[in-house]
Amino acid sequence: MKYSRLIGKTIRQQSGNQTIEGYSLLLRGGYIHVLGQGLITYLPMGQKVMDKLKHLISTEMHELGGEEFLAPLVNPISIWHKSGRSGMKENPLVTFKDVQGHTLVLAPTHEEAAVELARSTVLSYRDLPLFIYQFQTKFRDEQRTRLGLVRAKEFIMKDAYSFHSSYADLNNFFPKVFNAYVRIFKKCNVPILPAESGVGIMGGSKAYEFLFPHEQGRDVVMVCPSCGYKANRSVAVGVKLSKPEALRGLSQVETDGNLDLVSLAETLNVPLSKLIKPRVYESEEGPVMAVVRGDYDVSLDKLAAVLGFSVSTPAKKETLKKYKLLPGYMSPAFPPEGVRVIVDELVVNTPNLVLGNNKGGTHYINANFGRDFELPPSADIAQLNQGDLCFDCGKELEAHNAIEMGNIFKLDDYYTKRMRFSFENAKGQKVFPQMGAYGLGLGRLITCIAEANRDEQGLVWPLELAPYTYFVMGIGRSSRISGAVDELVQELGEDSVLVDDRIESIGVKFRDAALIGIPLRIVVGRRYLENDELELKDRKTGVKWFIPKERLKQELKIWREQHVPSI
Numbered sequence: 001m002k003y004s005r006l007i008g009k010t011i012r013q014q015s016g017n018q019t020i021e022g023y024s025l026l027l028r029g030g031y032i033h034v035l036g037q038g039l040i041t042y043l044p045m046g047q048k049v050m051d052k053l054k055h056l057i058s059t060e061m062h063e064l065g066g067e068e069f070l071a072p073l074v075n076p077i078s079i080w081h082k083s084g085r086s087g088m089k090e091n092p093l094v095t096f097k098d099v100q101g102h103t104l105v106l107a108p109t110h111e112e113a114a115v116e117l118a119r120s121t122v123l124s125y126r127d128l129p130l131f132i133y134q135f136q137t138k139f140r141d142e143q144r145t146r147l148g149l150v151r152a153k154e155f156i157m158k159d160a161y162s163f164h165s166s167y168a169d170l171n172n173f174f175p176k177v178f179n180a181y182v183r184i185f186k187k188c189n190v191p192i193l194p195a196e197s198g199v200g201i202m203g204g205s206k207a208y209e210f211l212f213p214h215e216q217g218r219d220v221v222m223v224c225p226s227c228g229y230k231a232n233r234s235v236a237v238g239v240k241l242s243k244p245e246a247l248r249g250l251s252q253v254e255t256d257g258n259l260d261l262v263s264l265a266e267t268l269n270v271p272l273s274k275l276i277k278p279r280v281y282e283s284e285e286g287p288v289m290a291v292v293r294g295d296y297d298v299s300l301d302k303l304a305a306v307l308g309f310s311v312s313t314p315a316k317k318e319t320l321k322k323y324k325l326l327p328g329y330m331s332p333a334f335p336p337e338g339v340r341v342i343v344d345e346l347v348v349n350t351p352n353l354v355l356g357n358n359k360g361g362t363h364y365i366n367a368n369f370g371r372d373f374e375l376p377p378s379a380d381i382a383q384l385n386q387g388d389l390c391f392d393c394g395k396e397l398e399a400h401n402a403i404e405m406g407n408i409f410k411l412d413d414y415y416t417k418r419m420r421f422s423f424e425n426a427k428g429q430k431v432f433p434q435m436g437a438y439g440l441g442l443g444r445l446i447t448c449i450a451e452a453n454r455d456e457q458g459l460v461w462p463l464e465l466a467p468y469t470y471f472v473m474g475i476g477r478s479s480r481i482s483g484a485v486d487e488l489v490q491e492l493g494e495d496s497v498l499v500d501d502r503i504e505s506i507g508v509k510f511r512d513a514a515l516i517g518i519p520l521r522i523v524v525g526r527r528y529l530e531n532d533e534l535e536l537k538d539r540k541t542g543v544k545w546f547i548p549k550e551r552l553k554q555e556l557k558i559w560r561e562q563h564v565p566s567i
């Protein structure tokens, strides 16, 4: 490929306030183009990286017996009604009507479509297990798009689905996919934190996510540096300790009605850990009040596990009014009728708390559950904080920010049962298949690969993913040089060579070569005219050396072998 013909040239200046350097390099290197907010075009070089990434992932999926399929991006809403997800509140479906008046969905994920496909092919236990995967576009109307490809509205995902005749079979298959994911990330030279996570709107019993440690990441993983325990903060379990102290006498103090948590702590001159943080959510069974300590946050995943159903919508003003819940003064010590109250276990174990009276005007101080007020129903419903203790070994847990790249779910019969997809087992009984779902966001992964494989000059692609293997340029206008460049392209194969044929200074060409990050730079210049030598420069190590042109093939063989990751 000639650089002069390439769509997507390098951009020299820094592009705005991109906070992930890898993403900024993809923009500057000519790999992607922003069409609109959360809508990104892959330019030809970006598309080449995408194709190579798909090939790498496909290889691993085939190893597991996976077969590639492609479901439509647009789904009939009926299959979403069947699964019960058509009314998702957290991420409402984007729907529209077709010319015949049928409601269609821009699918944000394809569990429903996969079940329908499996239904058409699985009749008896002999047809199981079934493992299918696809590379498909998803659309999610994200309220807040972030960091380009990290949170885009439209994105390409590798999603895979497995169906099994028994839970034991799903259970045996699940770690194989886990290990395939680990190998994929290793081949991409991307560090990962695999962590247990919540199942959220996906349903099912167990989930793991694969995260890229990064300070800009919105996910938080709790990590035990001693025993290696890792889990997303939303589900991580640990020991939340409260400092023991002597119980003081209960009293009441006057407080201003407009106080938020921080101003209340300042007014009363107490730390946030002496306050409670009540959060009220709407649910079909009436409002739910979840109460954690002032220095913690509610984990919706843990709360869902306790409730047996999930909540996410904060209570509306009318609901608060109807149930006489007064913001600033809500308290589990005075449980309002018709409101389900669940208190984090740490709240009841913390001495000398500040509690609202649910009426306004005053707060109790030095309140102690069990002594002053009845013990409310309690459970572990708080997200852990840095410094809480590991449940397994007692060491302090660390909180790491990270970007989620992929996740795997044991869905059990969550979808197959709801969608009435059964098969006949060996005894002739109708049974619902056990299902697993395995996702991997390719745009996020490419951003993380760029972030993990770069230096101060630009991108440094792993050999398997580089859009081109060789960056070839001639220096000087001699026809012997341009002839040698043409020969090199023939010899190395047009698909693997990017030729810088521009009339530009050597400095600009070298800088662009480094920014684009192609693994090996080959220069045909003065040394070639003098004694037939080519200059080779390895992008990763920066090592530069000269070889006679006739030895190029043997030299490249050795060089490539050194670059194949050992897995």
Ligand SMILES: [Zn+2]
Binding pocket: 224, 225, 226, 227, 228, 229, 390, 391, 392, 393, 394, 395
């Ligand atoms: Zn530990």
